Amino acid sequence: MVPLSWYLALSAVLFTIGAVGVFVKRNVISIFMCIELMLNAVNLTLIAFSSFYREVSGQLFVFIVMTVAAAEAGVGLALVIAVFRNRESLNTDDINLLKL
């Protein structure tokens, strides 16, 4: 028997790892993976609550989040490819054309 709080703690840790990764990582693909990790941490929270309450709307939410994450991954990778074709680099320090 795993109590709800363990799931919540795990998903909070995963979310934090993702959020820190977005700030720390320098490669666009890694940043992208960190964002996916954050989304999946949220999915875990929703599933845990849904199972805890014996209620289905959290799981419905997870379905929506999964499909949206897939669409986002498609668009994100397309943008990454477009940047790489023109710039030959995925390091965020090189993507510096627009600034004050």
Place this chain on the structure above:
Amino acid sequence: MIFFLQEQIPLPNPPISSAPPVQVNAILTDINPIVNYLPILLLLIIAISFPVVALNISSFLRRTVFDQAKLSAYECGNDPVGDARERYSVRYYIIAMLFLIFDVETVFLFPWAIIYDQLAIFGLIEIFIFIGILIVGYYYAWRKGALEWV
């Protein structure tokens, strides 16, 4: 907060069985609850036998001509022998993306299939609209040449 130290909230009432149980099943499951898994075993047997039978039948019917390319392991067009850290062509990317989108969208078919008997004809129309929209997207990608191997 002590509330969250449980696994699930306690059920308000003992579950009420709405429909009377089917007698045969009840007797069988009284003997051994594993009988409930019998359909899964049947499905497993069918699933294993299908490729075995299909491959054997085709091996009787085909002409046996071998060459180098045919004998090598099938690896979706990549050279199967060599360094594993090889770079993939970017041309796989667009196919992968299309697969990703269409594969994930089918996740909505599962909840629909579960309550299909309640939704009936209405659900059928709805899901055809859903699939129709997917087909429009697929057709657009095809028309735009996303499936061509350039």
Place this chain on the structure above:
Amino acid sequence: MQSLNLNYYYVLPHIILSITGIMSLLFGAFNKQAHRDLVFINSAGLITAGVSTYRLWNLVSSNAKDGPLTAFSGMVVLDHMSLAFIFIFLIVAFLSTLLSLNFLEDEDQSPEEFNSLLLFATVGMMLMASAGDMVMVFLGLEIASIATYVLAGYRKTDLRSNESALKYFILGSFSTAFLLYGMALVYGATGSTNLETISNAIKSGNNAITAQPMVMELLYVGAGMLLVGFGFKISTAPFHVWTPDVYQGAPTSVTAFMATGPKAAAFVAFLRIFVFTFAASYSFQLHTTWVNLLQVLAILTMIIGNIVALSQTDIKRVLAYSSIAHAGYALIGFLADDWISVAFYMLTYSIMNIGAFAVVSVMAGKGDEKTELENWAGMGFKSLGLSIALLVFMLSMAGMPLTGGFMGKFFIFKTAWDKGFHIIVIVAVLNSAISVYYYLRPMVMLFFRDENETNPTPLMSWTTYVTILLALAGTFYLGIMPGRLFSLLEVAKDVLVK
């Protein structure tokens, strides 16, 4: 538990626009060079959607006693707020469609994807406006955002456009993750994703499922995460850093769209969740917490937006910082719990911003090459009409009387003052005074500097001309005769009070 009320009439505008989007996608796939036809298809769809929205508005008005209309198990809620914002989105989409024709034709971009993405983004925004459930808020937000990410990177070979889209994408999805985590925690605290059930749970202080006192810590953390997520989307001060880069790099007609539409959509979802679901009468403690937070955010947003705009040299960055400052002004309307002044403000803001970006897109020429203010030196007399139009839009943003911007600010400041938010209104008025400096700087460049290079006279197509004229007409109409529109909205206010 609501019944499964599948009423397609309530989502008719959404359905019409989705079908129009799919049709223009297919039409473009079959026809090469269909730029102009697609503008007509889009406009027809938008006008039809507008008519059906108008009929829904009448329906909501006549059903006022029974409260807002709900459909699809409470997923869709139609009230005057959602319909008013849907009208704003339709106007924004219409003007953006007209404006983008020039960009698409000049640079030979494929029009069908642009037009259908524009419509899909509009559908997403409309879903956010009519959302009655957190799932719907999230879904609408993502439909709008994903379409806008693609639009921002529409110049596939332009480095600035690439970079803008990538930054928008990364920061947008980052903020979405925060928003989503907030929603998950609110779901955990209250036991429901339906906004009405959540507000009932907050009112009673009990979890909707277990009927025991809810865990307030979860609710607070969740509400904080929601605040961060929405703060990113409407670009309030600590979360505003993406805005100038994204607005500068994207094609100007796309910037016009995403500075107005998605921002108004984020505002309406923000209003729906914070003002109506976490309403003051339900939970005094939660309400005071977020009001204090929002006060700080609004002051920071206005000050940072206006001060940093002073030092910008690129017109699109100036407008981006001005849009940050405007988000700060609109937040004051939140504090006063008054959606009507926010809706009116977003309408005026959208119209004058699209107008200003339309002028910028013409002045900047093909490929948005000349967006630096230095490039504009001495162009004023060469393109007098354009410069005067820009002057009007800029004065309207600064809050000059007789223009829409003045009335929008006036209504917001007045309601906030009446509710007792004196300090923040004084700060806002001072900020408006500061903003006049950077709004008038382009005029100084245009009229009072010598031409430093031989610039060709900017050319524009008739659709851009129509866009600018419509925006001018809208700015003056809202500035001189706001009474009729405002009395319409005031009637809606009485209806909405629970």
